Amino acid sequence: MVVGDASLDIDTLVIGAGPGGYVAAIRAAQLGQKVLIVDKSEVGGVCLNRGCIPSKALISAAHQFEQASHASQFGVNVENVSVDFSKTQEFKNSVVKKLTGGVGSLLKGNKVEIFKGECMFINENEARVFNENESPRYRFKNCIIATGSRPIELKAFPFGGRILSSTEALELEELPKSLIVIGGGYIGAELGQMFSKFGTKVTIIEGMESILNGFDPDMTKLVAKNMQKTGVEIVTNAKAESAEQTDKDVTVKYSVNGETKEVTADYLLVTVGRRPNTDGELGLDLINIEMTDRGLIKVDHQGRTNHPHIFAIGDVVPGPALAHKASYEGKVAAEAIAGLPSVVDYKCVPAVAFTDPECSSVGLTEAQAKEQGYKAKSAKFPFAGNGRALSLNSPDGFVKIVADEETGLVLGAHIAGIEASNLIAELGLAIEMGATLEDIALTIHAHPTLGEIVAESAELVLGHPIHVVAPRK
Template sequence: MVVGDASLNIDTLVIGAGPGGYVAAIRAAQLGQSVLIVDKSELGGVCLNRGCIPSKALISAAHQYEVAQHGSDIGINVSDVTVDWDKVQNFKGGVVKKLTGGVAGLLKANKVQVFKGEAMFINETEARLFNEQESPRYKFNNCIIATGSRPIELKAFPFGGRILSSTEALSLPEIPKSMIVIGGGYIGAELGQMYSKFGTKVTIIEGADTVLPGFDKDMTKLVAKSMKKTNIEIHANAKAESATQTDKDVTVKFTVKGETKEVTADYLLVTVGRRPNTDGDFGLDMIGVKMTDRGLIEVDHQGRTSVPHIFAIGDIVAGPALAHKASYEGKVAAEAIAGMPSVVDYKAMPAVCFTDPECASVGLSETEAKEKGINVKAGKFPYAANGRALSLGGSVDGFVKIVTNADNGVVIGSQIVGPEASNLIAEMGLAVEMAATVEDLALTIHAHPTLGEIVMEAAEVVLGHPIHTV
């Protein structure tokens, strides 16, 4: 690369190489744009390196450990089941390495230039890229900002020592004997339950009246029930007040219904949400991009900011901080730059939590639909009445719920809790996206015996003629 003040030219500059940025870069390149992507950290961003992927690798390992411990329930007798934590961490690292290598290969195959370093806007059409070796200046026609987010750090619970963010919690040197989790949302619930399956005594302190606030209450009840089976202690409607740590443990004071309580553990994990990475020193103030009071960038239905040739996607714009949302918005932004009429439509945006049991939702819940004044008809079918679910062994708690518009039978939402909910929700997402009717689902022949049959059975419940339930 050229070093100095002479500007190099690029069609599209992408800032951030997470699931939003790298997807946007590839799509833009496919559409004929010359693309440069810049990130100071690893390709794949937080999701691939310090979030979605490593956490799911650990969750998978915890699940297999639990299954091995309870094999005798189905006649598989295994003795002396132990955990080699170093190998578990190596497994996690191997998955991450393979996927980051894959992203690098995809960018190269699509002729996307990669710059490892930081970017700073000079003006609306130029940016300085820099690292320890070089600082080229680029003139761009369009820019997509995809800088992601980071864990929120509470003033009373600063990260460091025994107080962890989700990043540190994924790479502990040992399985802790005990852990406190502040925040029972999807990150706290997933990681807390993962460690509990490895034998950690977990205490969750949650401000809402249940873990996983935002999911259907019938779903969260099953997750809470499962948590209690692995001895997770849940304090709902609680407020964490302070923490005191030593070199061996950390003590948290919290209040529940006016009563002050105290708990001590090896570590404290704080998972109370994520903050958009828009406050960094990369010159947003230089280009006049409009922001909200929460530090989010204002965008239109194509991801376009108040500066027409600059786009923003992912965790730095309104909506849930989901990797697949960022990827979707990245494609839309790249296509908008190419002059295509693509626009964002969040109607069928799924949300998944990899707890035990898994939770997944898409479209409207029954409550949300009624609040919108829709004439609702819903149906629910239990996992316990499905042959494949029973043959898997273990808990068969769970259900598939389908929410429809009673006036025309169109599917407007679905909630699934149970094994493989994260996979089953895809069919429901397609149904919502294409405005399928509940009859379409009921008439679709599902292979037997599969968990997918639960979708067909739930559709038949909505229609009033269920076969395998009364």
């Protein structure tokens, strides 16, 4: 539906239709607000169209290819396994289309008006939305800014030609024979490993001591080990300096310990982070929105900016740039507008890397817990001690639970292994509800399942594990 000039007064203007914006719009509409949502691209934002969902579709396809290539381990003989990458891309696009269509239907079903175009503030209570055909002006009682972020472009490595952002990498029509990745964070690690499973020769250049900085070091070692099995070369403590491209390849110069080196590949993928979309024609400076020195919008515990009726959520505010964080903040902001006592609580925001093995984390690390004054203890139960993991031929990984030694209160959890992205939810709930190690250990987990590893890990921290030998005290 395209909004015309029939009504220029709305209750809530939502700028951005990503996982933060569309969730905020739906929740606001459910609470009785007349809502207009504006986005210049497709509903679903970067996550659904050019990020989380398409990347996971390709990662799943790469996993299927790898499994088929090694099916003989199960006694299944598969010959001449190959990839038709055009069909892989068709699968990815079909997933995206289905989900974006679903989001559009949800918005319309909740009577949220949709305008495909851009938005610019005129003053604190008015904004103009515009596209090639129209430019109506709206007065709003409240506004939620959810304009998301975009890949950081480095001056020495401008996007274009054979230098790609994650957006272009996900749209490649053919599998490259070789690929250089600058940045070994979760995006670079996920996409680099995905391409390597398809047979691409991948080199990752990372400035820190390890890839996936911020995750438990034992987790990142497992991922690095698996990457090397598919031929990924990981160069750490390295500084990328320049790139020269031809119509056939690109050469990157980098330095390690003062020594200059170079590597050539079909493409260069730059994944060094994301920049908030708070610049451009939105006009935040016109209404004097308070910002941080990193271009993020300052907000309170309900997402309010320095203007009490204007809120901001997602990648444009401080904190990790995660889709689920944006959705959570969107619901809080919509409820705050409706007068509900909702506030943000970041104690249980999970982080997930869809690498192989998957890595997930929630709550505190042992070091963070000790810094906060807890007498923390932890233990790791291996996937290799779990029947379901072995039957899936996925013995690599562990569940690590961090708890307060005096009370048994669960403070944090870190999981590396198959389905870690799903297993972390139980531990997030445990932290949110103030559960103890005994609460988890006394919960009967079905057998044989991966979930048993969570209970076994709790028992291990308590000191009485069944399926591993307890360390001597």
